[in-house]
Amino acid sequence: MMSDSLKWWQKSVVYQVYPKSFNDSNDDGVGDLNGITEKLNYIKELGADIIWLNPIYDSPHIDNGYDISNYRTIDSSLGTMTDFDQLLKKAHELGLKIILDLVVNHTSDQHPWFKESQKSKNNPYHDYYIWKDPVNNHEPNNWGSSFGGSSWEYVNTVGQYYLHLFAKQQPDLNWENSKVRQEVFDIMRFWLNKGIDGFRMDVINLISKKADFPDGPVVQQKKFGDYYYGAANGPKVHDYLKEMNSQVLRHYDVVTVGETPHTNIEEAVKYVDRRRHELDMVFHFDHMHLDYGKYGKFSKNRFKLKDLKIVLSRWQTEMAKHHGWNSLYWSNHDQARAVSRFGDDGKYRVVSAKMLGTLLHMMQGTPYIFEGEEIGMTNLHDTRISDYNDLETLDVYKRFQNDYHLSKEDIMKTIHMKSRDNARTPMQWSDSKNAGFSSFNRTWLKVNSNFKDINVDQAKKDPNSVFYYYQKLIWLRHNYSIVTTGEYRLIDNNSQVFSYERVNSDEILLVICSFAHETIQYKVPIDLKQLKHKVLISNGDHYEWDDNGNIILQPYAAVVYLIKTKQEY
Template sequence: MNKKWWKESVVYQIYPRSFNDSNGDGIGDLKGITLKLDYLKELGIDVVWLSPVYKSPNDDNGYDISDYQDIMDEFGTMKDWEELLDGLHSRGMKLMMDLVVNHSSDEHNWFVESRKSKDNEYRDYYIWRPGKDGEEPNNWTSFFSGSAWQYDEQTEEYFLHLFSKKQPDLNWENPVLRKEIYNMMTWWLEKGVDGFRMDVINLISKADGLPSAPGGKRYDWGGEFFMNGPRVHEYLQEMNREVLSKYDMITVGECPGASPEDAARYANDEGTELNMIFTFEHMDLDSGPGGKWNVKPWKLADLKQVMTKWQKELEGRGWNSLYLNNHDQPRMVSRFGNDTEYRVESAKMLGTFLHMMQGTPYIYQGEELGMTNVRFDSLEDYNDIEIHNMYREKVIEGNEDHDKIMNAIYIKGRDNARTPMQWDDSKNAGFTTGTPWLKVNPNYREINAENALKDPDSIFSYYQKLIKLRKEHEIIVYGTYDLILEDHPSIYAYTRTLEDEKLVVICNFTGEEATFRLPENITYNSAEVLIENYRFEENDSLSSLDLKPYETRVYLLK
């Protein structure tokens, strides 16, 4: 058993812009986070993952970095950042920074120089190509819609941008650029950072020759040519040798399009690349053939199949990251649970479902309160560049139905996760004394931290128990996973096994009652209930249980 502190940790993701505003400008900031560190300590988390706080013109909310070694003005100063780090460390918590090195901002000095001339020393820090017959160098599509290429009149060439045109892709083929990145990472680690979450890190190697995607359309997805590319493992192993292996740190790579086989290389047990990756297969269960915005109902059978595949195929080979929402995804209780009648019950059930699996759990800010998706009346109330680009492409240029596209935004839009944190029932949910950069979800008067901290049956207090159990029972961290009742239409149940102990995790994923029957091959001498989200009768028999809507129970068998 390869024991590591980061396997035993629980990570809490903070989206700084929406967490807590200390100076009334409507934007969350570093001082605002420092003011809430006791709240995080009370929850029991071990590591804070901070979404980007670097200098940025904010075309994509900080994921377009203009200076990797400075702080965005609206978030504060480097002194504020140092105080936050000290505050975390003094409370026994660690800090994981966001590392965004597939691309920079077009306002980064490297790119400003790069676009000046074809023989500039920084030219090769980015991916420049001449056009073909008056069109782009290839037909790849940006993640944010439209062409992945932007023409630059100054040198009459195109540069590659897999995201916004203000986010040019860095050229990892250039060893001088790679050394600059490793030096920057080392600088942060020497300042005391405890790890990195690496944004779209599996996109850093592009296919030789940058071939067009088959299909022949002018804009066609080219993912097979820039996801998990030919040299990505070489680069990550070099990064590991030059930087990561020299520190006792946590690393997680965001890897869209990665399979368990890929993950077993990225997050191998020998530790030559990363500790773990974020996979997206379970996040695509409600996406139709047209992609994310073509929304279809997700199926429990598919969730079982995907989660089980990742649990079993990484067993003994790599490590899972466990999440159901983040800054790019809708709120999990609205997506996988019931955010009205059974909001509290289903939020607790989903937390149990996730935290009892093998892997490192990630809590996204507000998840521990059961924060929900939002339905703004007007498109203008939404801030996200992805939403506005998609709307323009589908409705304004493509004549699709406005109501249908707005419904997709209500279900899948990234701003669902970015509405300000709901601290109390005062104006703007206690997030700011000013005008918030994004409107607050109107349900903040009912759903907020102040209410949760006073209620011993709140989702917050339930999450405290989940985290505490992880510290007390090694089986929750290191036990092996096995699915049971594979064909049950309502219940997701699985076991965890470590030596002579077994956990049985039972989750009713529906708003109807459901009957659980323990498989006959599971035998035990004693059964202790570790956690449950309803009060129940002590004489209930584990062999046959009638579960209430969204009920969950975890039994420890010996």
Template sequence: MKKTWWKESVVYQIYPRSFKDGNGDGSGDLRGIAAKLDYLQWLGVDVLWLCPIFQSPNDDNGYDISDYRAIMAEFGTMADFDELLAQAHRRGLKILLDLVVNHSSDEHAWFVESRKSRDNPYRDFYIWKEGKNGQEPNNWGSAFGGSAWQYDPATAMYYLHCFSKKQPDLNWDNPAVRREVQDIVRWWLDKGVDGFRMDVINLISKDPRFPDGPVAPGKLYADCSLALNGPRVHEYLRELHQNVLSKYDIMTVGETGGVTPAIARDYVAENRAELNMLFHFEHMDLDKDRERLAQKPFRLTELKRILSTWQKDLGDDGWNSLYWNNHDQPRVVSRFGNDQEYWEKSAKMLATCLYLQRGTPYIYQGEEIGMTNMAFETIADYRDIGVLHAYQEEVVQKGRDCQEFLRYQRHFSRDNARTPMQWDDSANAGFSGGTPWIKVNPNYRRINVSAQMTDRESILHYYRRLIKTRKENEVILYGSYDLILADSEEIYAYIRALDKQGLLVVCNFTAQTPLFELPEHIRYSAGQLLIGNYTVTDGPMARFSLRPYECRAYLFSFTEEIYRLK
């Protein structure tokens, strides 16, 4: 397997609006990020992924870009970005930007021109269609509700928007669009950025027939995700790689809903020359009942099956992204852990379970201190465009019970991840001296960086040790992965192996005390406890009782020349 810096890195995702306010206006900014670089260096991460910082009218919190070469005014100036980049590089930290090029803002100069007339030179930068019998061109629905087509009376045609109507989809079938995107990417790379996370990148190629899709019961429109993995997506990514990306030593990660490991290999296999790695979402739907708008218990065996399939099927022919949280997902300790009695133990266990697997870890801001979901009380507290659209559709139009709707959002709203970073126990969690753009989680007085910095047994210090442990052990970086005890609904256990060195990881996902027993066919010499979330006295690695949400990782040597699991 080829060794590279991005395989050995740990990424820290920053949602700039909620990370740190540097000027007191209630919104995080670039100067706020710069002020916390020493903290991030101390934590031990290598790469900072910044969610969009480009000029935007903020219909979808920056994922609607109106100028790809300008900084959003509330985040600062280009000079602030240049200083942040220089200061990060001085500390050995790399910067990853969010590339949002499936769509732009409807306020982008291209779209302003495009909608002026049917023969405008920029008309074909976007996807315009005639209606059918007075209706939309097809039955595709927007990810935020309603139709994916918006009628524009100026030219009596519809434009496609797989997300908000203020996010028209770019037409990648137009070579001029692809050249413009390549120029944007080259411009930022020449400035010195170290790579890109590519937003919904497998949506850039649509089926030119624009066929109708199946409509689920109770829905008016087909799921727009049927447009994923279109007919020319690989051609376009290879072109971008060949013309631009391959000229720089960078990392790329694609956001790719609707992929399996087999589909993923076409994006990330080294001989494909497209992307370094991608985000899949299979494990993000285990606890959702979308039809009933309810949370459902997740089965550990199903989580293990999904993660293990990705570990095994990509194998040496690709690379995994390891994440529990991001700006679109609820907090993991509230989701798959226990954010009450076993908050600390379960947060540490979840980190150990995932970040000792093979792949590049992505830690989302606040995850390293165990930040939890936020129980917003009313719809007025929410800022997420997806929640606000769903409220209009489900509660206002369909009459769904408001409290039922809010209970669902308390579990799954994207705003759970977007509450301000909890730095200390001062007003507004030390995030801002002004009024925060979104409410601060009231548990900040107990859960914050300052308190955990002084506590050597805190979640924060555990994350730091875990990151250090990854970097010091090549078996964690490049070893193979094999699941053991696949049928257990309590224990997630696996073995990493490289040459004759092994790593055993055992994690209890319950408040119970199950017994762990290593399968007899695994031959090894005595193991050394590498990291764990409880104090462990000397004892055998092969058999022990686990305490609630306990995790242990043992380093050991195989006694056989060649290691194989049955």
């Protein structure tokens, strides 16, 4: 069981803002920093404590800002440094904290370091990146890029290949070079000295590669996502993070969360064990991989509830056992919309969105809400490939056509399910033009066509909306310490229900979440049914259990009971 002396970020809820898609203040079709400032009161009203901003730095936007050409300037499409300073000031005045994306596994190929790097092997910046000589007139190994093709690009001027685990315009930095590490640490200090409250670190577990750059298995080359072989959780990654913590992070009261793809729980605890002084949290992907199949992420599988129980429960128990802390999320800028992927975005959109929120927010860890999740925004459906902007989506469309010879209809079904642009569509504020996001004739990405029915204005007029339900979930976390400190225990007594307890010395939270499309019966554990209890929150009515401990659950029901084990109410 956790100590009561928690860090501020352990009691917090994070709201993720994708700047290009949040709010357009100058009516050019692209969201911006001033647009975020205009909506700070909305985030405060929801109850969130921390705002995570996706990259706001100068970028050619090959990968929507994750290809950075200058870490110390604001991208002109988003505003100016003055705009950022004003955003940070107003957020702090409202009691909101700001964390930024730190993208330092790679830069843009337009970054001055890389432009110098490719001039000559003798250039002092050449060793800022990972360059390798050809092997038998071919690439140094068989690694594939995340966005298709080889992860190596040949440059005639130096007669070498550089590594890019992502797009060819995103060359990987060479963290073996101590000068690179010091450059990164200086960038971090620049923003921390401005007063930001922490970093989300993009693919931070990829910064150390295996020294011999081994080939991946041949069979792996036929799969999607093969680029992590020999790159994830490399031999020096923990040394680098300890150095980062010692030289930078420990001198500021901030929070860090690392994105760590292809990292199991045994490896993850090394990053977040408080005694190791590396990171505060990591984003794992185990629950994101439950619906993967033949085509990796871009498969049309549906997750299995039994697998979801195993994965989330394991992360709950193992993190607590190893002095770690969970980051809790259903979706983000790289994933499909939560209610479409894990719930039902049709008839049961509202109740299933509330159920998913309940399941996640009552667990131990720091919850992350991706913009629009709190009003139940959904995936796109009625779209053509020309409506998409995402590099990954466009690459998959071509690969499915050219390599797998799938029909356009099948390809679009998959894209409707899994494209990253599902999450990146403009925020739906109202039922007016462009969902109130912008008055410009054309937005940078198509607005979801269901904005007339799903928007903030509509949600705030309805006392039973997803928005107010999320608001209450956040309030419960802030006001009931058991939500942050209680021990987690899975109750696996129903194949259609995810239920668990949070336990402390004199209370129990009983959380019951149905994934069934129909009305079902649930039986309360025998040791609880005679105890005094009250409903803290539910997405329906009449969830009292009878004398035998039976509860009738409506489709996608969610209910949380507070049970006193030592005293009556």
